[in-house]
Amino acid sequence: xxxxxxxxxxxxxxxxxxxxxxxxxxxxxxxxxxxxxxxxxxxxxxxxxxxxxxxxxxxxxxxxxxxxxxxxxxxxxxxxxxxxxxxxxxxx
Numbered sequence: 833x834x835x836x837x838x839x840x841x842x843x844x845x846x847x848x849x850x851x852x853x854x855x856x857x858x859x860x861x862x863x864x865x866x867x868x869x870x871x872x873x874x875x876x877x878x879x880x881x882x883x884x885x886x887x888x889x890x891x892x893x894x895x896x897x898x899x900x901x902x903x904x905x906x907x908x909x910x911x912x913x914x915x916x917x918x919x920x921x922x923x924x
Contacts, residue, residue: 840864843897844860865890868890869885
């Protein structure tokens with residue numbers, strides 16, 4: 833649950849930042865981090881040899897999410913970069 837909240841807050845932070853509202857994104861990411869850390873005690877019985885408040889795990893989750901976000905947006909961005917703007921505007 834705590835990791836899911838962290839994942840959601842990071843995803844929303846990235847989305848808000850790219851929408852041009854970084855302050856709101858930072859606030860949401862901070863709230864998600866606080867919520868994840870406060871609820872981490874509930875998932876600790878489910879974890880095996882990992883602390884629920886392990887900073888390396890949190891950093892790893894953030895890193896994986898950033899890599900997934902970049903990889904997921906790379907293909908559409910490259911495809912859009914190959915399109916001639918004049919042709920795209922005439923099609924609409």
